[in-house]
Amino acid sequence: MSEPSIETADSGTAAAEATAAETTDFATAAFETLAVHAAEPRPAHGGSVVHPIYQGTVFETVPGQGYDELQYIRLNTNPSQEHLHRKLAALEGAETALATASGMAAITTTLLATLAAGDHLIAAGALYGGTHHFLTEQAPRLGWDVDFVDPEDRDSWTEALRPRTKAFFVETISNPLTRVADLVGIADFSREHGLTSIVDNTFATPVVFRPHTVGFDIVCHSATKALNGHSDLVAGVVTGSAEHLATIRHVLNLYGGSLDPHAGFLLARGLKTLALRVRQQGATSLALARFLEGREDIAQVNHPGLESHPDHERAAALFGGYYGSVFSFRPAGGVEAAEALLKGLRIPYVAPSLGGAESLVTRPAITSHAGMSAEERAAEGIHDDLVRFSTGIEAADDLIADFARALGD
Numbered sequence: 363m364s365e366p367s368i369e370t371a372d373s374g375t376a377a378a379e380a381t382a383a384e385t386t387d388f389a390t391a392a393f394e395t396l397a398v399h400a401a402e403p404r405p406a407h408g409g410s411v412v413h414p415i416y417q418g419t420v421f422e423t424v425p426g427q428g429y430d431e432l433q434y435i436r437l438n439t440n441p442s443q444e445h446l447h448r449k450l451a452a453l454e455g456a457e458t459a460l461a462t463a464s465g466m467a468a469i470t471t472t473l474l475a476t477l478a479a480g481d482h483l484i485a486a487g488a489l490y491g492g493t494h495h496f497l498t499e500q501a502p503r504l505g506w507d508v509d510f511v512d513p514e515d516r517d518s519w520t521e522a523l524r525p526r527t528k529a530f531f532v533e534t535i536s537n538p539l540t541r542v543a544d545l546v547g548i549a550d551f552s553r554e555h556g557l558t559s560i561v562d563n564t565f566a567t568p569v570v571f572r573p574h575t576v577g578f579d580i581v582c583h584s585a586t587k588a589l590n591g592h593s594d595l596v597a598g599v600v601t602g603s604a605e606h607l608a609t610i611r612h613v614l615n616l617y618g619g620s621l622d623p624h625a626g627f628l629l630a631r632g633l634k635t636l637a638l639r640v641r642q643q644g645a646t647s648l649a650l651a652r653f654l655e656g657r658e659d660i661a662q663v664n665h666p667g668l669e670s671h672p673d674h675e676r677a678a679a680l681f682g683g684y685y686g687s688v689f690s691f692r693p694a695g696g697v698e699a700a701e702a703l704l705k706g707l708r709i710p711y712v713a714p715s716l717g718g719a720e721s722l723v724t725r726p727a728i729t730s731h732a733g734m735s736a737e738e739r740a741a742e743g744i745h746d747d748l749v750r751f752s753t754g755i756e757a758a759d760d761l762i763a764d765f766a767r768a769l770g771d
């Protein structure tokens with residue numbers, strides 16, 4: 363029996379570098395082109411126009427190789443992982459990227475790499491439930507001090523500053539009220555005060571907004587949402603400078619929240635259609651918000667693309683003409699009307715999460731924000747009758763017709 367032939371060009375760190383060098387430089391290409399072609403090796407591996415899945419855990423060593431260069435799956439140096447990293451970096455416009463086992467792994471690993479016991483973090487008040495829970499429950503165990511501030515009120519940031527303040531954490535678009543923080547102000551403030559600025563860009567995606575362009579140091583994502591876009595995997599992303607990412611990567615390698623290459627392959631596949639999906643979702647979500655706004659049976663609609671939204675001007679200036687897939691609203695008839703609507707809609711599933719092909723509808727008070735007390739929710743403006751809609755890629759006309767029917771038109 364003959365030995366299976368192993369193509370040396372496809373194994374080892376030197377080969378990974380060669381692959382990177384061969385990748386065509388699409389620096390000036392539009393996002394759609396980047397999404398398809400960035401980081402794809404030319405010539406393609408084995409001629410395959412789709413990057414193969416390297417599922418192997420370990421690769422042959424070469425003389426002189428250090429531990430961190432070892433190609434081992436948890437060290438995030440498997441060629442499929444490296445391919446995904448290059449693609450993600452191109453899409454966020456970052457020097458480097460790292461994929462993680464979940465969005466929470468991206469966020470917690472970034473914070474673990476940034477803060478030591480005794481350090482202080484400034485965080486926006488309205489955060490994803492898991493992040494908020496981590497910062498209130500786990501941060502004290504780690505010896506971190508956290509102050510929650512109003513991401514629109516610079517005075518509250520200045521008041522929060524302490525000698526050991528190390529970082530500022532914010533989300534591009536808040537859930538479920540879709541407030542858009544003073545992102546440029548936060549990036550500038552962080553730079554002025556030597557803080558690491560970290561933004562969770564999950565709700566926007568780089569199609570809507572690329573935070574590194576306004577000076578954010580680190581961008582995190584739950585790739586479980588729109589980046590993958592098909593509601594069928596769990597993954598996270600961190601992007602930033604090579605210097606920042608070297609520290610985060612070191613911490614990820616030790617805490618172990620690395621992404622499995624098979625999930626990474628699915629994510630890389632989802633990324634190719636990111637621009638198409640997010641633009642369609644953005645246009646449809648705005649059409650739905652416009653349909654609902656001003657109706658007698660709808661009391662309030664929160665969509666940053668509406669002129670009535672308190673952050674519309676900022677969002678219009680920062681975002682590329684789309685405002686994400688999520689919006690929220692309050693039926694005039696209160697909780698009963700909200701529940702009736704959830705039961706009446708036929709196209710969306712009643713489920714949390716966002717960014718997939720399917721539209722999803724929920725009442726945050728009993729799902730994503732059930733962990734908060736009724737008083738805390740009311741203080742944030744998350745009323746019991748608030749409905750959150752995550753727009754899928756169905757036709758806008760069909761979704762509008764579904765709403766019209768469910769509302770009894």
Ligand SMILES: *Cc1c(COP(=O)(O)O)cnc(C)c1O
Binds near residue numbers: 467598
């Ligand atoms: C879902 C989500 C997360 C957490 O991501 P997982 O992939 O579920 O760990 C973090 N931030 C935001 C804004 C999210 O929507």
